[in-house]
Amino acid sequence: MKKILIIFLVPQLIFAELVLEITQGSDDPFVIALLDFDGQDEITNQINTIVNNDLNRTGEFKIIKKDKLLSSPKSEEEINFNDFKLLNIDYIVIGSLESENEFNLSASYQIFSVLSKKKIRTSKVLGIPNKIKQLAHYISDGIYEEITGLQGVASTKILYVSELKENNESLYQLIVADADGVNEQILLKSFEPIISPAWSPDSKEVAYVSFETGIAKVYIQNIANGDRRVAIQNSKQISSPAWSPNGNFLSLTMYQDGNAEIYILNLKNNNLTRLTNHYSIDTESSWSPDGSSIMFTSGRSGSPQLYEINLRKFNSKPQRITFEGNYNAKGSYLKNGDGIIFVHRSSDDFKIALKYFNENFIRPLTESKLDESPSISPNGNVIIYAVTENGENLLSGLTLSGARFRLPAKKGEVREPAWSGFLR
Amino acid sequence: MKKTNNKSFQNFLCASAFLILLSSCSSMNVTEERVYDGGIKTVEASVVEVQDLDYETKAIFANATVFFEFDSYNLTSKSIQTLKSVVSVMNSNIDIEITLAGHADERGTREYNLALGQRRAESVKDYFLLNGIMSSRVTVKSYGEERPLSLGNDEASYSKNRRVEIN
Numbered sequence: 001m002k003k004i005l006i007i008f009l010v011p012q013l014i015f016a017e018l019v020l021e022i023t024q025g026s027d028d029p030f031v032i033a034l035l036d037f038d039g040q041d042e043i044t045n046q047i048n049t050i051v052n053n054d055l056n057r058t059g060e061f062k063i064i065k066k067d068k069l070l071s072s073p074k075s076e077e078e079i080n081f082n083d084f085k086l087l088n089i090d091y092i093v094i095g096s097l098e099s100e101n102e103f104n105l106s107a108s109y110q111i112f113s114v115l116s117k118k119k120i121r122t123s124k125v126l127g128i129p130n131k132i133k134q135l136a137h138y139i140s141d142g143i144y145e146e147i148t149g150l151q152g153v154a155s156t157k158i159l160y161v162s163e164l165k166e167n168n169e170s171l172y173q174l175i176v177a178d179a180d181g182v183n184e185q186i187l188l189k190s191f192e193p194i195i196s197p198a199w200s201p202d203s204k205e206v207a208y209v210s211f212e213t214g215i216a217k218v219y220i221q222n223i224a225n226g227d228r229r230v231a232i233q234n235s236k237q238i239s240s241p242a243w244s245p246n247g248n249f250l251s252l253t254m255y256q257d258g259n260a261e262i263y264i265l266n267l268k269n270n271n272l273t274r275l276t277n278h279y280s281i282d283t284e285s286s287w288s289p290d291g292s293s294i295m296f297t298s299g300r301s302g303s304p305q306l307y308e309i310n311l312r313k314f315n316s317k318p319q320r321i322t323f324e325g326n327y328n329a330k331g332s333y334l335k336n337g338d339g340i341i342f343v344h345r346s347s348d349d350f351k352i353a354l355k356y357f358n359e360n361f362i363r364p365l366t367e368s369k370l371d372e373s374p375s376i377s378p379n380g381n382v383i384i385y386a387v388t389e390n391g392e393n394l395l396s397g398l399t400l401s402g403a404r405f406r407l408p409a410k411k412g413e414v415r416e417p418a419w420s421g422f423l424r
Numbered sequence: 425m426k427k428t429n430n431k432s433f434q435n436f437l438c439a440s441a442f443l444i445l446l447s448s449c450s451s452m453n454v455t456e457e458r459v460y461d462g463g464i465k466t467v468e469a470s471v472v473e474v475q476d477l478d479y480e481t482k483a484i485f486a487n488a489t490v491f492f493e494f495d496s497y498n499l500t501s502k503s504i505q506t507l508k509s510v511v512s513v514m515n516s517n518i519d520i521e522i523t524l525a526g527h528a529d530e531r532g533t534r535e536y537n538l539a540l541g542q543r544r545a546e547s548v549k550d551y552f553l554l555n556g557i558m559s560s561r562v563t564v565k566s567y568g569e570e571r572p573l574s575l576g577n578d579e580a581s582y583s584k585n586r587r588v589e590i591n
Binding site for chain 2 (some may be wrong): 029055109121123124125126131134135138141142176185186187188189190191193195196204210211212214215216221222224225226228237239240258259277281282283284287297299303304315327330343345350366370372373383388391416423424
C-alpha cells in the first residue's frame with residue numbers, strides 16, 4: 001500500500017530557521033575597522049550587518065565599531081592612518097554600493113593596511129538586488145582571504161536534516177542553507193527518517209540515506225533540478241555514503257549478508273567492490289583528501305574504533321588508528337590530511353575530538369554530552385557538529401583558532417550537518 | 425600579509441556562471457567577481473507504508489519486544505524467554521511471517537547505531553533459525569536510533585530504546 005505524501009496538508013512551519021549566535025572569539029584576532037558601506041541605507045544596512053557577522057564568526061577578527069573610531073573616512077583620500085594606529089587597528093575596510101537599479105547591484109570595497117599605510121586590495125562584486133545576502137558573503141570572503149591568506153567560507157553552504165514533531169508524526173527535511181544558517185531551501189521532505197547527508201565534491205549533488213521505502217537506502221540527488229536515483233538497486237539495506245575526492249566513486253555500507261560491510265561503488269559503470277570483510281560492524285567510511293585511503297569505524301576490537309585501509313597497496317589490511325577510550329567513531333580527515341576529527345567517548349560523554357597523525361594523544365574539542373556528526377569547512381578551519389541540549393538536537397561550531405558559535409533552530413530539531421565545497 | 429589578487433578557486437559550483445576579470449586600476453589590480461547562487465528543487469518522498477498485519481496476528485505478537493545492553497547485541501536470558509514463546513506461536517501458525525526491526529539508543533553515532541540495530545535484529549533472527557524457523561519467514565531491518573520508544577535522556581529511557589521489535 002503506497003501513501004503519497006500530500007504537501008498541501010503540511011502546515012507552513014516547515015522552515016527550521018537557524019539563528020546564529022557567536023559565543024566565543026579567538027585569542028589573538030586581527031583588529032579591523034569595518035566602516036559602513038556607502039549607499040542606499042536599506043541595502044547597506046543589510047550588507048554591513050552580514051559582513052560584520054560573517055567576519056565575527058570566523059573568530060579571526062576583532063571588529064572596531066564606528067562609534068569607537070577617531071574618524072570615519074568614506075574614501076581613500078579621507079583616511080588618516082594615525083587615527084587607526086592609535087587604536088592598534090591592523091586593517092581598514094571601506095566600501096560602497098556602485099549601481100542600484102532593477103537588475104544590477106554591485107559593491108566595491110578597499111582594504112588598507114595601517115602598518116604599511118597602503119591600500120592592499122580593491123575589489124568589486126557584481127550581484128543582483130534579490131541576492132544581497134550572497135553579495136555580502138562574497139565581500140566577507142574577500143576581506144577574510146586578503147587578511148588571513150585562507151579562502152573564506154561565508155559563501156559556502158551547509159546541508160542538514162531537520163525533524164519537526166507534530167502530534168505523533170515527524171516530518172523530516174533535508175535542508176541546504178547558507179553557511180550562516182540563513183536562506184534555507186528544502187531538498188527533500190519525508191515522513192520517514194533521513195540521515196547521513198553528504199555533498200559531491202563539486203557540490204552539485206548530495207547523497208543521503210532515506211527510510212522512505214521502509215528500509216535505509218542511499219539516494220543521490222541533483223540539487224538544481226531535483227533528479228534523484230537510488231545508488232544501488234537491490235533489496236539490501238544501504239547507508240553511510242561518502243564521495244571520493246575526484247567524484248568518481250561513492251563508498252557506502254551495505255548489509256549484504258546481514259552485516260555492515262563497506263563497498264565502493266564506481267559511479268561511472270556501477271561496479272561494486274567490497275572493501276571490508278569481517279563479522280563485526282564496519283561502517284562510516286570517509287576518504288582521505290588525496291583519495292589514497294579510506295577510514296572507517298569498526299567493532300572488530302570489541303568496541304567501535306577507527307581503522308584505515310590504504311587503497312593504493314594491493315591486499316592492504318585495515319590498520320587501527322585510535323587507541324584511546326572505548327568509543328571512537330565517524331572519523332573525517334582534516335583537509336590537509338594531517339589528522340582526523342571523530343566522535344570520542346570519554347567517561348559517559350560523547351565529544352568531538354581531534355588527533356594529529358604526528359601526535360600519540362587525542363585532543364577533545366567540545367564540552368557537552370552527546371556531540372556527533374562533525375563536518376569540516378572546505379578551508380579546513382571550521383568544524384560544525386550536532387549537539388543535544390535539553391533533549392533537542394541543534395548545530396554548533398568551532399574554529400581551529402578557538403572561536404565558537406551555535407546555530408539553534410527556531411522550530412524543531414536540526415542535526416547531521418555537512419559542509420559544502422567552495423561555491424564562489 | 426599582502427598577497428596576489430589573482431586567485432585560482434578550485435571548486436566552482438558553476439564555473440560557467442563565473443566571471444573573474446582582472447583589470448588595472450592605477451597601481452594595483454581590481455578583482456571583480458559575479459555572485460552566483462544556483463537554483464534548488466524540492467523533492468517529496470513517497471513514503472511506502474508497511475502493510476499492517478491482520479488483527480489476529482497482531483494480537484499474538486503484541487508484546488514481542490526484546491531489549492539489549494549498551495553497544496551489545498547479545499540476547500539476555502529474559503529475551504530468550506520472550507523469543508521461546510514467539511517460536512512456539514510461529515510453529516503452530518505456519519503461515520506467519522515476521523519482521524524484526526532493530527533499534528539503538530541515541531548515544532554514539534547514527535550510522536554505527538544503524539549497524540548495531542541490524543546486529544540486534546540478526547541476533548534474534550539467528551535464534552529463530554537455530555530453533556527451526558525457516559529463514560524465508562523472517563525479514564530483518566534496522567532503524568538505528570531514529571525511532572526511539574522513549575524520549576528521555578537517561579538510562580531508564582535508553583534501555584527501552586535498545587530493542588528489537590517483532591511484528
